[in-house]
Amino acid sequence: MKTLVIVVHPNIEQSRINKSWMQALQEQSEVTVHQLYPAYPDFKIDAAKEQALLEAHDRVIFQFPFYWYSSPALLKEWFDRVLAHGWAYGPGGDKLHGKEWGIAISTSGPQISYQPDGHNHYTLDDLTKPFKATSSHIGTTFITPFILNGVTRVSDEELAQNTLDYVKFVTSMQPASV
Template identity: 40%
Template sequence: MKIMVIVAHPNLKGSRANQALAHELNNYPDIYVRDLYQEYPNWEIDVEREQRTLLLFDRIVFQFPFYWYSCPPLLKKWFDDVLTYGWAFGPGGDHLKGKQYIIATTTGGPENGYRSGGSNWFTISELLRPIQTTLTRCNGTYLPAFVTYNADQATDDYLLQEAKKYVDHIQAPERVLVH
């Protein structure tokens, strides 16, 4: 299975958690990693290039910090620009049919804050539904997200453990992730 990870962090060098996750991916040459903010500092997304690149992979992972209950703005723009009507969905929009998608995100809050009655009122799965719906609308399979909680207070050892779990998660067969 060919895996691409699109890292979308506005300040990756300043993020211990996302940097740890992305750094661990460098140990796996079969995982193609891209830094969206580094590739498009001017926010002018090369839509045709992005669409061609998507066609090369079976599983696409979107890694980003979860803030204000969504993804960073450049990733949202990427979704809007790249996943177009007639290409990704709608009549003739079957180019991404059968692709698998995983969200990998980090939160500053604790896991118990993401539940019914918690400080965020909803589970992380519920809060990720708009992205899930976008990706499934593009004829793909949305697989369970990987979430690192308490990222801003995490020790280096915890982040290293999370990074190893992250790689295991994104490489796991669909039948293991969905049961």
């Protein structure tokens, strides 16, 4: 199983959570870590290059901090350019069929805030539906997301354990999201 992790953080040097996750993955020989912001500071995505990278892997995980109930902007641009008609969907668009597709996100909002009666009104399951719908549209299996909530209250010890859990999430089989 060859896994590609696409890291989407506009300022990874200042990051605590995503940097910890990414650095741990960079020690895993069977995982390819690909950072979008350093690769495309001008937002000009090389779709052919990204498609070749996707074709060379069996599982793709998008790792990012939750920004305005979604991903940082470059990932949306990446989806718009890379998941092309006739390649990812539509006639002949079967290049990703059968692959696993997932997301790993960090949020500052605590878990309790992501409830119908909580501060953010919607669950993360609700808010991440566009990623799940995209996965369905391109014929991939959407795996249960890896989520770390309330990041400002996570201690260094908790982050160290969570980072080990994350490596396990990325490197082992995961159940499909229901």
